[in-house]
Amino acid sequence: MKHEHDHDHHNGGDSGLTCRDTTHLVCSSRDEPLTPEQTAQLQTHLAGCDYCRVASQQFGRMFAQLDELFAREETPVLPAPQQGKKP
Numbered sequence: 001m002k003h004e005h006d007h008d009h010h011n012g013g014d015s016g017l018t019c020r021d022t023t024h025l026v027c028s029s030r031d032e033p034l035t036p037e038q039t040a041q042l043q044t045h046l047a048g049c050d051y052c053r054v055a056s057q058q059f060g061r062m063f064a065q066l067d068e069l070f071a072r073e074e075t076p077v078l079p080a081p082q083q084g085k086k087p
């Protein structure tokens with residue numbers, strides 16, 4: 001019996017935010033704004049984690065490039081199919 005594979009949360013632990021949570025927040029903040037609490041947790045984690053700080057900067061740069069790309073391509077926005085309307 002081995003239980004040695006449970007070393008996933010060696011980083012911090014006082015903010016309640018893991019590196020995975022932080023990355024997820026950075027990603028989702030693009031689609032919808034974070035709550036003040038989430039922003040505070042994010043800032044707290046970024047202040048103490050070099051990895052996530054670099055990652056969030058790279059995300060920001062990547063998103064900016066994507067925006068530029070989409071703005072140039074002008075991808076058509078298809079209307080979502082309406083349900084419940086029967087002829």
Ligand SMILES: [Zn+2]
Pocket residue numbers: 018019020022045049051052
């Ligand atoms: Zn982190």
